[in-house]
Amino acid sequence: MTEPDIFGKTVPILIRNVTLNNKPAEIYLDGTGNISAVAEKITDHDAEFIIDGNGATALPGMVNMHTHSPMGLLRGYSDDMPLFEWLSTKIWPTEAHLTENDIYWGAKLACLEMIRTGTTTFNDMYFMMDNVARAVDEAGIRACLSYCMIDGGDHAKFESECSVMEKTVAALKARNNPRIMPGVSPHAIYTVSEEGLRWCAEFSRTENIPLHIHVDETDENPDCIKAHGMRVVPWLDHCGVLSERCIAAHCCWLDADDIALFAQRNVTAVHNPVSNMKLTVGRALPYPEMKAAGVNVALGTDGASSNNDLDMFAEMKTAAILQKFFWNDPTVMPADEALAVASRNGAKALGLNAGIIAPGYLADIILVGRNPANVPAFNTTSNAVYATSGLAVDTTICNGAVLMHEGIIPGAEEILKKSEEVAFDLVRRATA
Template sequence: ACLEMIKSGTLFFNDMYWHWRGVAEAVKEMGIRACVSAVFIDFFDHSKYEEQVRLNVRLMEESKAYPSRVIFALGPHAIYTCSEEGLRWCSEFAKEHGLLIHIHLSETEEEVKECLKLKGLRPVEYLEKIGFLGPNVIAAHSVWLSEKEMDLLAQYGVKVVYNPVSNMKLSVKGVFPYGELRKRGVQILLGTDGCASNNNLDMLQSAKIGSLLQKHHTGDPQAMPAKEVLEIITRAGAKAFGIEAELKEGDLADLILINPNDERLVPGFDPASDLIYSATGSVVDTAICDGKVLMKGRKVEGEEELIEEVRKRAFELLSR
């Protein structure tokens, strides 16, 4: 996954699920940046809650041994897999230690209906009631939102992640309310979601599809224009994770070089439009993270061996 991201120009990613150590090791080895959340799922079982608390505390301590390129965060999976006790602990622990929180939110209508049935509240309303919302919360999906919920997300400074390809592939039967959230000043990020619900990690592909979906859904060809999308997948995305830098001497050296002679980018009258609507990640020639060249001339050191190893291990897993 890290190799695929480097090859398509992604130098920072946000991940949440199992195998925190494995992901952190891959980030360390491949030289990119990531916010890696240790997933928290207790399935409303107190013994599992206690187990998850111990695991997350231990992983936070372990994370201190990793380079600053690896950001530790908490990952309560969703309101339907985490108890109120677990959600409250994540919120309080994150505030105490200055951590980000990643959660899946209102991806499907069924999630909303279940929350209304069990809690008498919609998901965002429930999270507000238990004191979970805040500017350190990153909410993936956020498709099935009411007007009041969007107001609450804006009020508490919650960041939301638009995952257009995943939403369509999994048929969540709704479209991310980009215009309504942006109008309220909610910070919007763009994601690919995991490979299981997308099939690739090419951010430029997701950027194009995300923009086109908004135009189609709203009937407005000016919706989610290329320059806004480019801002979201670069500066705005980094800022949400506490990374603020510019292309200037002495600043963070994270950058990619695009091949301007790629046939999809010629003649180059509007670079933002060309990148979002014409290109894929294959136009990236060079990738540099933290001052280290990770890819040059579309070649990553050791990529052939890595690909062969992955192929071998994948078939070994299938044969078990």
């Protein structure tokens, strides 16, 4: 039986009787938010709580590197359409009716789903982000939050967007919460002007915060060449966008020169295989070439209205099998690489010492209990990547605090009820 007091506190915790990298292990969190010891047996500790894993597999918390968290409100609202038709006829007109309260409850729902399915960090791009921050703060999860700039080439809009961006970053910083990091997000090259891209690049540099952008989800190159005389990736470089702070979602249509430039500038590319297949963008992220070039590749679900869930276990399996299938090679993205793509590569892009269970790393840990889909445990990484649903996660710990234990998340029922009410009301207003 779960002790109710266990939730939400960064206190000394001993995790016993788990399997880590195919070996029996115990993990000690000393109450600072970090992992302080990993050993077969830990006898010297001051644990306030002891979690008995009963043979569970311990894994690093998943790092979801491309989300629009409030879009969970539009899960299942419109599916089975091409990207631009979907955005312009269904999503954007509905988003025009969003209130701060909608954003808050949408983000609450997303945080709940992520904690339930073993994600401890997400990289989010949306609007009215201080409401997302409130949800993240309450949920206990970790996130990089960016306001999404769309200026549509209009100078007055550009100026008002810059001011919203500055206010958002200042408000997020003022929260002084180590789990909440600010970022900046120009939406994409087809929605943001050259001055918008340049301003975001410069702001990300002076603030030293991530820049999160959609790149080449569908083939944006023919239009970019027509407008600017160069492909998308050189255009982004021309505008100063490419750097080690740049996190580029999708990246399906990069060619060899684009990949070389990503490698040279230390850009992180985020694979979003489920969204890409569902919206049928035409090509899979060129992972084998990116890997050969040394590009850091991370993983994301995209919003829950194009996926339609935020389960990084489903995403990890899909990434591994899509990459094998698309490039016609079963050796592409083996299980240990898929796990790294889903955890430590994203953490690295955000400058977090996370994604690895070892002393000194952040205590962002999940446990997958023994269940019919992970027996026999010949290889716990293989089971995690190829045979585990996120719903098999039973314990989620972020920053040394237990957010879910034995599948229980305090307050879950209210979030389901409220977010559903808010979603129906939003669609009612938008279609009235």
